[in-house]
Amino acid sequence: MADAAINLAEKLAQFDEHWAPRSVAQLNDYDIMVVKVRGEFVWHAHPDTDDFFLVLKGRLTIRLRDGEVSLGPGELFVVPRGVEHQPVAAEECHLLLIEPTGTPNTGEATTAAPRRTL
Amino acid sequence: MADAAINLAEKLAQFDEHWAPRSVAQLNDYDIMVVKVRGEFVWHAHPDTDDFFLVLKGRLTIRLRDGEVSLGPGELFVVPRGVEHQPVAAEECHLLLIEPTGTPNTGEATTAAPRRTL
Numbered sequence A, B: 001m002a003d004a005a006i007n008l009a010e011k012l013a014q015f016d017e018h019w020a021p022r023s024v025a026q027l028n029d030y031d032i033m034v035v036k037v038r039g040e041f042v043w044h045a046h047p048d049t050d051d052f053f054l055v056l057k058g059r060l061t062i063r064l065r066d067g068e069v070s071l072g073p074g075e076l077f078v079v080p081r082g083v084e085h086q087p088v089a090a091e092e093c094h095l096l097l098i099e100p101t102g103t104p105n106t107g108e109a110t111t112a113a114p115r116r117t118l
Helices: A008-012 B008-012
Strands: A022-027 A030-040 A051-057 A060-064 A067-071 A075-079 A085-100 B022-027 B030-040 B051-057 B060-064 B067-071 B075-079 B085-100
Touching (some): A008 A051, A008 A085, A022 B075, A051 A060, A060 A075, A067 A075, A075 B022, B008 B022, B008 B051, B051 B060, B067 B075
Antiparallel strands (some): A022 A030, A030 A085, A051 A075, A060 A067, A060 A085, B030 B085, B051 B075, B060 B067, B060 B085
16 A cells, blocks of 8 residues: 555646546546546547546536536536536646546547556 | 536535535545545544545645555545544645545444535
8 A cells, every 4th residue: 555645736747648547546446537638529428437527727618418517626527427528628727537447538448548557 | 417517615615514524526326525624533444445535725644553644735545445544634624535425434324424415
């Protein structure tokens, strides 16, 4: 057991790639991840899980088919399972994500970013 | 479905009680909670789940039987299931907690704070 605090800003400073989440901890069978995003991600849904977004820095818009949610630092949103959504960030945005281990970030294994650990 | 950002500071401004988590969202069968803490909590363990702490404001020490972890804003720690721990905060500290719905905060249903929703 690593008895050390996990500093999210330090973890985020270790990579520059966008839309490529890095796992920083495990909570039961969930991955706790940080990610940098900018621009438009693909429209997608996760049929088997809700999708957790917490903004650490910058602003994120989560487009939904019936509207959108705008998030700033210290704000979170959970997209319910099966709901189509498109994350969009005009400027670079840093997020904390929580998903069951193995969840493809695009909703489909064939197009998903590999799951990496910091 | 509530298409609105959940602002953690606004949620925390709605109560003053310590060691009394409030659920602000659900992620599958997990509660996303905010809590204000100050002083020493009881030593306890959760036999069936890891225990997630993210500091939003202030400082938290998590005492373990073999050491301790000190967390500031933007730092997180996951106490593995079954590991005894005692959260301590010299000054008021604000946390984001994530636990399976129904997990007693003291590790035992008889002494746990009731689970409340904001």
